[in-house]
Amino acid sequence: MARVYNFSAGPAILPEEVLREAAEEMLDYRGSGMSVMEMSHRSSTYQTIIDEAQQDLRDLMGIPDNYKVLFMQGGASQQFAMVPMNLMRNRVADYIITGVWAKKACEEAKKYGTTNVIASSADQTFSYIPDCSDLPVSDNADYVYICENNTIYGTKFKKLPNTKGKPLVSDVSSCFLSEPVNVADYGILYGGVQKNIGPAGVVIAVIREDLIREDVLPGTPTMLTYKTHADNGSMYNTPPAYGIYICGKVFKWLKNQGGLEAIKRHNEAKAKLLYDFLDNSRLFKGTVRKEDRSLMNVPFVIGDQQMEAKFIKESTSAGLTNLKGHRSVGGMRASIYNAMPLAGVQALVDFMEEFEKNNG
Numbered sequence: 001m002a003r004v005y006n007f008s009a010g011p012a013i014l015p016e017e018v019l020r021e022a023a024e025e026m027l028d029y030r031g032s033g034m035s036v037m038e039m040s041h042r043s044s045t046y047q048t049i050i051d052e053a054q055q056d057l058r059d060l061m062g063i064p065d066n067y068k069v070l071f072m073q074g075g076a077s078q079q080f081a082m083v084p085m086n087l088m089r090n091r092v093a094d095y096i097i098t099g100v101w102a103k104k105a106c107e108e109a110k111k112y113g114t115t116n117v118i119a120s121s122a123d124q125t126f127s128y129i130p131d132c133s134d135l136p137v138s139d140n141a142d143y144v145y146i147c148e149n150n151t152i153y154g155t156k157f158k159k160l161p162n163t164k165g166k167p168l169v170s171d172v173s174s175c176f177l178s179e180p181v182n183v184a185d186y187g188i189l190y191g192g193v194q195k196n197i198g199p200a201g202v203v204i205a206v207i208r209e210d211l212i213r214e215d216v217l218p219g220t221p222t223m224l225t226y227k228t229h230a231d232n233g234s235m236y237n238t239p240p241a242y243g244i245y246i247c248g249k250v251f252k253w254l255k256n257q258g259g260l261e262a263i264k265r266h267n268e269a270k271a272k273l274l275y276d277f278l279d280n281s282r283l284f285k286g287t288v289r290k291e292d293r294s295l296m297n298v299p300f301v302i303g304d305q306q307m308e309a310k311f312i313k314e315s316t317s318a319g320l321t322n323l324k325g326h327r328s329v330g331g332m333r334a335s336i337y338n339a340m341p342l343a344g345v346q347a348l349v350d351f352m353e354e355f356e357k358n359n360g
């Protein structure tokens with residue numbers, strides 16, 4: 001068995017311990033005689049799995065009692081519609097555009113009401129986070145929307161925007177559980193789990209209770225109403241049962257690592273190693289303004305397409321995979337999520353050093 005260092009942006013690397021445990025339980029989950037995949041979601045065994053997953057997530061993030069945790073499907077992209085359908089009572093929302101995902105969310109919300117772009121970093125190819133300390137937040141905005149970590153461009157909000165009292169809705173797909181957050185600062189935070197938590201097919205939303213309401217936009221499907229999922233413990237219909245089970249294992253793994261403070265220090269050490277190398281390299285260059293750099297997604301370029309293609313080919317052969325940048329921006333990108341060990345980043349830096357020596 002040869003496992004690679006997988007730098008994919010998502011679906012992405014998972015902790016090896018979790019995969020091993022899941023493999024051991026594949027045919028017979030703890031004496032049940034069946035796989036979790038084969039189990040009724042209405043069974044008491046499965047109820048324990050989803051309850052523990054929720055409680056462990058609550059413990060990890062310190063989620064206050066007036067927030068609900070929902071496990072849903074449809075990916076982060078479905079939330080682009082679900083958020084306005086559930087929140088747009090005035091049919092107005094403010095969006096901060098820091099990349100492709102925020103832009104897509106904004107475009108989707110336009111189907112339901114007026115969207116105001118109150119800040120954007122499009123002028124410099126989304127290579128920075130705009131100053132959001134005093135934005136022209138609309139008086140009647142139902143919410144202010146951000147994408148907190150920009151998976152494609154490698155920027156991260158280090159400080160949340162001043163929403164002037166409006167609920168903040170944040171897409172945290174690619175920074176979920178990468179560091180501690182103060183949940184009370186958000187109205188809704190949500191993410192697809194395939195970036196930093198589990199297998200594709202699960203989206204987790206943490207929602208303040210007053211935003212879970214019956215008076216959603218007319219025509220909102222039952223399945224796209226937060227209240228449906230909140231009232232039924234994320235089991236109105238069959239949930240993505242196996243995916244939630246794996247997420248639960250990752251939550252326990254994170255607890256064993258020492259929780260989000262500890263994982264943050266680990267992530268900072270990994271990111272520093274790579275950014276320090278980029279800052280001192282003659283061949284490779286980071287593309288993001290220093291103070292806005294993501295701990296999770298690190299884009300970099302050589303600036304010569306042929307040389308970049310050579311780098312991607314040779315790094316793949318060396319067992320460092322998925323370093324190609326997003327198809328919309330080119331270059332390279334190393335996603336160094338929670339499960340990426342320091343040794344993986346060290347192997348990448350060693351490889352880049354060697355490549356620079358041979359091609360510089």
Ligand SMILES: *Cc1c(COP(=O)(O)O)cnc(C)c1O
Pocket residue numbers: 010074075076077078101147149150151171172173174192195
């Ligand atoms: C990947 C990603 C998405 C899209 O996720 P899907 O689950 O494929 O819909 C949205 N937002 C961010 C920040 C992402 O990284």
